[in-house]
Amino acid sequence: xxxxxxxxxxxxxxxxxxxxxxxxxxxxxxxxxxxxxxxxxxxxxxxxxxxxxxxxxxxxxxxxxxxxxxxxxxxxxxxxxxxxxxxxxxxxxxxxxxxxxxxxxxxxxxxxxxxxxxxxxxxxxxxxxxxxxxxxxxxxxxxxxxxxxxxxxxxxxxxxxxxxxxxxxxxxxxxxxxxxxxxxxxxxxxxxxxxxxxxxxxxxxxxxxxxxxxxxxxxxxxxxxxxxxxxxxxxxxxxxxxxxxxxxxxxxxxxxxxxxxxxxxxxxxxxxxxxxxxxxxxxxxxxxxxxxxxxxxxxxxxxxxxxxxxxxxxxxxxxxxxxxxxxxxxxxxxxxxx
Amino acid sequence: xxxxxxxxxxxxxxxxxxxxxxxxxxxxxxxxxxxxxxxxxxxxxxxxxxxxxxxxxxxxxxxxxxxxxxxxxxxxxxxxxxxxxxxxxxxxxxxxxxxxxxxxxxxxxxxxxxxxxxxxxxxxxxxxxxxxxxxxxxxxxxxxxxxxxxxxxxxxxxxxxxxxxxxxxxxxxxxxxxxxxxxxxxxxxxxxxxxxxxxxxxxxxxxxxxxxxxxxxxxxxxxxxxxxxxxxxxxxxxxxxxxxxxxxxxxxxxxxxxxxxxxxxxxxxxxxxxxxxxxxxxxxxxxxxxxxxxxxxxxxxxxxxxxxxxxxxxxxxxxxxxxxxxxxxxxxxxxxxxxxxxxxxxxxxxxxxxxxxxxxxxxxxxxxxxxxxxxxxxxxxxxxxxxxxxxxxxxxxxxxxxxxxxxxxxxx
Numbered sequence: 001x002x003x004x005x006x007x008x009x010x011x012x013x014x015x016x017x018x019x020x021x022x023x024x025x026x027x028x029x030x031x032x033x034x035x036x037x038x039x040x041x042x043x044x045x046x047x048x049x050x051x052x053x054x055x056x057x058x059x060x061x062x063x064x065x066x067x068x069x070x071x072x073x074x075x076x077x078x079x080x081x082x083x084x085x086x087x088x089x090x091x092x093x094x095x096x097x098x099x100x101x102x103x104x105x106x107x108x109x110x111x112x113x114x115x116x117x118x119x120x121x122x123x124x125x126x127x128x129x130x131x132x133x134x135x136x137x138x139x140x141x142x143x144x145x146x147x148x149x150x151x152x153x154x155x156x157x158x159x160x161x162x163x164x165x166x167x168x169x170x171x172x173x174x175x176x177x178x179x180x181x182x183x184x185x186x187x188x189x190x191x192x193x194x195x196x197x198x199x200x201x202x203x204x205x206x207x208x209x210x211x212x213x214x215x216x217x218x219x220x221x222x223x224x225x226x227x228x229x230x231x232x233x234x235x236x237x238x239x240x241x242x243x244x245x246x247x248x249x250x251x252x253x254x255x256x257x258x259x260x261x262x263x264x265x266x267x268x269x270x271x272x273x274x275x276x277x278x279x280x281x282x283x284x285x286x287x288x289x290x291x292x293x294x295x296x297x298x299x300x301x302x303x304x305x306x307x308x309x310x311x312x313x314x315x316x317x318x319x320x321x322x323x324x325x326x327x328x329x330x331x332x333x334x335x336x337x338x
Numbered sequence: 339x340x341x342x343x344x345x346x347x348x349x350x351x352x353x354x355x356x357x358x359x360x361x362x363x364x365x366x367x368x369x370x371x372x373x374x375x376x377x378x379x380x381x382x383x384x385x386x387x388x389x390x391x392x393x394x395x396x397x398x399x400x401x402x403x404x405x406x407x408x409x410x411x412x413x414x415x416x417x418x419x420x421x422x423x424x425x426x427x428x429x430x431x432x433x434x435x436x437x438x439x440x441x442x443x444x445x446x447x448x449x450x451x452x453x454x455x456x457x458x459x460x461x462x463x464x465x466x467x468x469x470x471x472x473x474x475x476x477x478x479x480x481x482x483x484x485x486x487x488x489x490x491x492x493x494x495x496x497x498x499x500x501x502x503x504x505x506x507x508x509x510x511x512x513x514x515x516x517x518x519x520x521x522x523x524x525x526x527x528x529x530x531x532x533x534x535x536x537x538x539x540x541x542x543x544x545x546x547x548x549x550x551x552x553x554x555x556x557x558x559x560x561x562x563x564x565x566x567x568x569x570x571x572x573x574x575x576x577x578x579x580x581x582x583x584x585x586x587x588x589x590x591x592x593x594x595x596x597x598x599x600x601x602x603x604x605x606x607x608x609x610x611x612x613x614x615x616x617x618x619x620x621x622x623x624x625x626x627x628x629x630x631x632x633x634x635x636x637x638x639x640x641x642x643x644x645x646x647x648x649x650x651x652x653x654x655x656x657x658x659x660x661x662x663x664x665x666x667x668x669x670x671x672x673x674x675x676x677x678x679x680x681x682x683x684x685x686x687x688x689x690x691x692x693x694x695x696x697x698x699x700x701x702x703x704x705x706x707x708x709x710x711x712x713x714x715x716x717x718x719x720x721x722x723x724x725x726x727x728x729x730x731x732x733x734x735x736x737x738x739x740x741x742x743x744x745x746x747x748x749x750x
Contacts, residue, residue: 062560067528106499108510112707254735
């Protein structure tokens with residue numbers, strides 16, 4: 001076991017897979033010689049060479065399109081899109097091609113891509129470096145969609161994603177690359193070393209895609225969240241003094257309905273939190289799932305706490321970010337209802 | 339204040355009612371363009387290849403000049419046979435669509451040489467990334483027409499399991515990639531396939547085809563950039579058939595420069611070829627594939643040809659273009675030109691041609707009878723409805739298992 005932050009854990013996952021499988025290749029902007037703008041691929045080109053860790057032109061559609069061709073020709077590409085905000089030029093190749101290639105060819109062709117991309121705000125990135133577009137991709141059939149909330153999960157899930165024969169969009173909440181940010185920007189940064197999920201095996205291991213995790217057990221209300229919001233919700237439950245059961249969704253597609261149902265049937269109340277915009281966000285799918293599965297266990301309406309339906313601003317970042325106070329207020333509303 | 343628009347809007351030389359006018363198509367004499375060694379520096383060859391037109395068959399049907407691929411009688415006969423079969427297949431399937439037997443079809447009339455010659459000039463292990471009008475690639479690689487018809491019928495033997503509209507074939511064993519309705523997406527995919535071959539140290543190359551219209555897509559630019567940056571072993575083909583449904587090639591930027599001339603802008607040789615000259619297409623494809631195989635780099639080929647019929651069974655070309663275009667097209671018909679050349683060379687006769695057409699017509703008719711035995715649009719055997727939920731993912735996830743059950747409940 002070693003102490004790792006999320007970047008080191010992701011780097012370790014790619015290191016392990018480059019070492020185990022000669023068909024794994026990395027492709028992305030600035031990932032090779034430089035090691036990535038967030039350092040996730042630091043040192044990997046030195047170890048595995050420039051034919052395995054490949055710097056790419058600034059063309060997300062070209063990166064994804066060519067990676068599909070590589071996947072069809074037997075490679076297992078791991079693509080880095082430098083910011084999730086930059087993924088849109090690649091969307092025709094992701095949505096129309098990658099997601100449906102297996103289906104349209106009845107299984108004769110497929111491209112086992114993993115697309116890693118840093119998402120989320122809280123880094124003063126403004127509206128082009130802060131987005132959480134997971135809901136764009138969970139709406140596309142044929143893609144698996146993952147967002148880890150800690151180093152241990154990040155490594156295990158990334159290895160699973162790389163080994164998976166289906167395309168995976170792997171969102172990395174960049175605000176927690178270096179520490180488990182709890183939503184309070186005024187507090188000093190906390191490193192992963194103090195967190196139990198900062199302890200990461202150096203070798204190969206996997207975590208199953210399609211399983212949520214109960215992060216904190218509780219009896220009064222179920223909180224469904226993922227990524228940075230897992231840490232924010234834990235702090236918010238303490239602030240609101242609510243005995244919340246906090247569930248880290250981890251993989252949005254496929255969704256672990258069983259874990260959600262078990263929890264909501266127990267608590268009878270549910271709050272859903274994500275950083276992404278609210279309207280048609282993934283939270284809406286969670287609301288629908290919970291009411292379909294557990295309507296008769298609910299003691300009150302389901303509450304959503306999300307980013308506002310505005311672009312992510314630069315100046316009012318913390319007014320935009322669904323921080324502890326907003327989640328705590330939401331918890332209070334859930335507990336008062338019914 | 340009344341507006342005085344100044345924006346240039348391209349116009350085709352002829353619309354319905356006008357006399358067809360192809361004077362804008364610049365044509366070099368057969369044999370006039372030098373054939374450089376594949377190792378030649380781009381700057382020494384870019385003008386002649388991109389702005390002239392490589393042609394082998396002259397007005398007397400003789401093969402002339404440095405690009406003559408010197409095919410033997412057997413190869414000529416095979417080439418002609420594939421083109422004739424492609425044409426007959428198209429004609430019959432168009433008729434089946436008109437009879438309501440299939441929902442949609444797209445012919446390649448007048449463009450048969452582009453695909454057939456292209457496939458014959460490449461190795462069987464080379465991966466082909468077709469557009470929707472490259473049925474000649476399938477035919478030339480020896481695909482059973484029954485398999486193609488089953489796809490058109492979405493029947494129980496459809497290789498796509500009824501998931502694609504007609505003509506979106508694929509053939510994994512024949513190394514032909516799946517066709518997408520989102521045009522030009524295959525261009526960067528072919529480059530990536532070729533990059534992977536080079537990463538693995540393998541010798542096979544990739545080839546892709548798009549129409550001149552879809553060269554306006556960003557995917558064209560992505561493909562050219564990646565092919566150039568990594569010197570990917572790939573042959574990139576633009577089939578300029580003059581029309582993208584109702585918009586002429588000027589709407590893709592063809593008014594001022596040939597499409598082939600885009601190659602040198604990326605550091606890639608562009609070759610403009612007479613796409614209705616079977617021998618010329620073989621020759622330039624061989625040249626480009628040799629460049630790729632010898633690791634010199636990618637090549638862009640513009641095939642100058644003409645879409646002699648509608649875009650698909652869903653449009654009526656008399657609404658947007660002159661109806662005599664096909665007759666006026668200055669580069670003639672690829673099948674007729676090839677046939678005339680072979681007769682001149684003593685490799686073919688009118689009698690043989692009549693027999694070939696008869697034989698292949700029977701083959702297509704028999705194939706149809708065979709194909710419909712696997713199901714039609716109105717009669718079984720049917721595809722299994724449960725398979726609607728398969729292949730979205732490698733393994734069916736719980737939510738799709740549940741949706742499959744919901745469909746079953748509706749059926750019961």
